[in-house]
Amino acid sequence: MSLVYAGVLSHAPGITGRADLVKNTAKRDEFYAKLDIQRQEIEASGAEALIVIAAEHFANFFMSNMPAYCIGIGSEYEGPIEDPEWLRIPKTKVPGAADLGTRLTREVMKTVDVAYAEEWKFDHGIMVPLHFLTPKYDLPIIPVNINCQGPPLTPLHRAWAFGEALRRACDSVPEKIAVVGTGGISHWPATPDSGKINEPWDREFLDRLMRNDREALLGYDDMQTYRDAGQGGFEIRTFIAIAAAAGGQGELQFYTAELPIFAVGCTVARFSLDKAA
Amino acid sequence: MSLYYLQKFLYQLNREESAQKKYRADLEQLLEEYDLTDEESNALREGDIGLLYVLGVNGQILMHYAAFLGIEWFDYLDLMREGIAKHGPVRAGVYAMTGGGESFTEEGKKQ
Numbered sequence: 001m002s003l004v005y006a007g008v009l010s011h012a013p014g015i016t017g018r019a020d021l022v023k024n025t026a027k028r029d030e031f032y033a034k035l036d037i038q039r040q041e042i043e044a045s046g047a048e049a050l051i052v053i054a055a056e057h058f059a060n061f062f063m064s065n066m067p068a069y070c071i072g073i074g075s076e077y078e079g080p081i082e083d084p085e086w087l088r089i090p091k092t093k094v095p096g097a098a099d100l101g102t103r104l105t106r107e108v109m110k111t112v113d114v115a116y117a118e119e120w121k122f123d124h125g126i127m128v129p130l131h132f133l134t135p136k137y138d139l140p141i142i143p144v145n146i147n148c149q150g151p152p153l154t155p156l157h158r159a160w161a162f163g164e165a166l167r168r169a170c171d172s173v174p175e176k177i178a179v180v181g182t183g184g185i186s187h188w189p190a191t192p193d194s195g196k197i198n199e200p201w202d203r204e205f206l207d208r209l210m211r212n213d214r215e216a217l218l219g220y221d222d223m224q225t226y227r228d229a230g231q232g233g234f235e236i237r238t239f240i241a242i243a244a245a246a247g248g249q250g251e252l253q254f255y256t257a258e259l260p261i262f263a264v265g266c267t268v269a270r271f272s273l274d275k276a277a
Numbered sequence: 278m279s280l281y282y283l284q285k286f287l288y289q290l291n292r293e294e295s296a297q298k299k300y301r302a303d304l305e306q307l308l309e310e311y312d313l314t315d316e317e318s319n320a321l322r323e324g325d326i327g328l329l330y331v332l333g334v335n336g337q338i339l340m341h342y343a344a345f346l347g348i349e350w351f352d353y354l355d356l357m358r359e360g361i362a363k364h365g366p367v368r369a370g371v372y373a374m375t376g377g378g379e380s381f382t383e384e385g386k387k388q
């Protein structure tokens with residue numbers, strides 16, 4: 001039928017892996033509750049498959065042959081690649097949507113030269129979202145990657161074009177499809193500065209994102225982002241692609257900078273799919 | 278300087294159980310497969326997180342490797358800080374330390 005849900009959420013590995021180290025347990029539980037609402041919303045949308053636009057962390061793609069964009073067209077995936085004790089998510093198989101993924105890829109290719117992959121191992125960037133959004137791993141998943149790790153990175157206006165292409169593709173097939181984008185806003189993960197968050201920068205970005213202000217979102221440049229939002233800030237590409245795919249305004253359901261042990265400003269939001277809204 | 282192969286070694290180790298088996302059975306043979314300097318090979322033999330961080334291994338690759346080695350979270354952050362104290366700032370890539378090495382989390386502050 002078309003796209004029936006669009007949202008964004010955080011994916012930092014600490015969200016599951018360091019759950020027990022958190023001192024502010026009330027805030028943590030509020031975050032988890034908001035993620036569960038997102039799960040319910042996706043379920044209520046009747047989605048038959050979930051696209052996860054992720055920014056992976058060297059689980060599949062390396063500088064040997066790095067695609068800017070890739071769509072998974074496998075029938076089954078596995079994850080996490082990380083030590084399951086460390087991530088606190090057991091190794092599991094996740095169903096794919098080979099035929100649907102292939103049809104979407106064909107449609108996206110009309111405007112964006114996307115790569116595709118039949119093999120895909122999920123890292124925390126997808127496993128943490130799935131742990132909350134489809135905890136029984138019974139919803140077919142179509143993984144999508146935007147390279148946010150190994151520069152040169154795709155420019156933001158191309159992430160926008162990719163999001164639009166994905167929307168056109170979703171609207172061209174009979175299935176009901178949900179899409180989430182998962183990234184960090186400002187953060188300095190996997191450095192000694194882990195836990196550093198630029199809250200004013202995050203709030204400004206989220207304001208632009210919720211207004212779905214294309215020009216303002218594409219106004220960031222990577223040098224400034226690196227300085228103000230860290231290398232983790234490059235992951236805004238996934239959020240920008242979702243805004244483009246959704247077309248409508250966003251509604252911020254949760255944001256906090258009060259869980260630095262998770263190494264990111266924790267975010268949950270949904271979007272209106274109505275372009276006129 | 279073969280940072281590319283150093284990272285490739287860790288990338289493959291992190292994602293492939295077959296590489297993890299080789300690592301445990303015969304690390305020397307696995308190291309042979311990559312074009313590494315002595316400094317890089319030694320850092321891998323010793324699991325020297327601090328040096329690998331300073332050499333410019335992407336932080337995500339290094340974080341997954343530290344988890345593979347079973348290093349606790351706050352120890353892993355401290356090992357990167359110690360690497361910088363010993364070897365100087367990060368030499369390549371985008372995962373540099375921006376501050377003086379202080380902890381940004383209440384939970385990670387030393388008693």
Ligand SMILES: [Fe+2]
Nearest residue numbers: 055125184235
């Ligand atoms: Fe990430």
